[in-house]
Amino acid sequence: MLDLFPEAEKPVDIIPARKLAAKAAALYVAPSGRFETRPVDALRLGFNGIDGDFxxxxxxxxxxxxxxxxxxxEMRNERQLSIVAADELAVVAERMGLAEVKPxxxxxxxxxxxxxxxxMLPAGTLLFFKGxxxxxxxxxNGPCRIAGRSIAEHAGMADVEAGALLFPKAAMRLRGVVAWVEKPGTISVGEEISARVPEQWIYTA
Known part of the structure; x- marks a missing residue:
């Protein structure tokens, strides 16, 4: 009889799925036509992302x-939202010699x-908001010189171009993640989040 589930020649280490408790510490929106965002108390999300956002x-x-x-x-927009963590931005700021890097x-x-x-959250992670x-x-989210230039300008760096070039190196694997809206609604500052990290494995041919 055909074995439908033969043992792999190279066993794969599989990390089980897990749930994490989190919170929306701050929310921001980018006015249409602008890259930089501004703080808000709530975000209205539709299938197109944040209403009116860049x-x-x-x-x-x-x-x-x-x-x-x-x-x-033209391609599907999987970059509707940019998500970051304050502790990772603090590391980026230190590497760039800055007092802070604001979201x-x-x-x-x-x-x-x-x-x-x-x-390091893997693709497919679901963020379920309490609301x-x-x-x-x-x-x-791979760091780029556009964001680096914005940081350098806002932080008042003497050499803006040098700051723009430094950011991609300083923020490698610390720039957060990009995400898209699966189920629309409104999220608020301080809202509880259940993060469901999927089962993970490394593909090898």
């Missing part, structure tokens, strides 16, 4: 992160407390 939309145009498409190709300087929409190594909203993590 990154809202069901689709977006490809850029440097998608070299497999001609720049400007709004790099266009963040949500600061989450209670999740260690936030930037009913669900956000799904797509990927780690």
């Amino acid at each position: 990154h809202s939309g069901a689709t977006r145009r490809s850029g440097g992160r998608e070299p497999w498409y001609p720049r400007g190709t 709004e300087w790099l266009g963040a929409n949500l600061v989450i407390e209670g999740v260690s190594n936030l930037s 009913g909203v669900t956000i799904k993590v797509d990927a780690q």
Whole structure:
């Protein structure tokens, strides 16, 4: 009889799924046409993301992160929200020789407390907000010079271009994650979040 579940020649280490308790420590929105965000008490989320936000939309145009498409190709918008952690931004600030790096300087929409190594959350992680909203993590957010330039300008760095170049190195794997809205609604500052991290494994051919 055919064995439908043969043993793998190379056993794979599987990390079980888990749940984490978290909180929405701060919320931000980017006015249409602006990269930087400003603090708000609540965010109204639809299937297009945050109403009126710079990154809202069901689709977006490809850029440097998608070299497999001609720049400007219309594609699904999986980057509707930018999520960061205060402890990781503190490390970035220290590496850049700054007193602080504020979430709004790099266009963040949500600061989450209670999740260690936030930037390492795997794709597929679901964030269930107590009020009913669900956000799904797509990927780690790679730091870029656009955000670096914004930080350098707001922090008053003497050499803005040097700061823009320093940020991608200082913030590698500390820039947070990008996510999209799976179940719409309104989220508020201080709202409880249940983060459901999926089962994880490393694929090897």
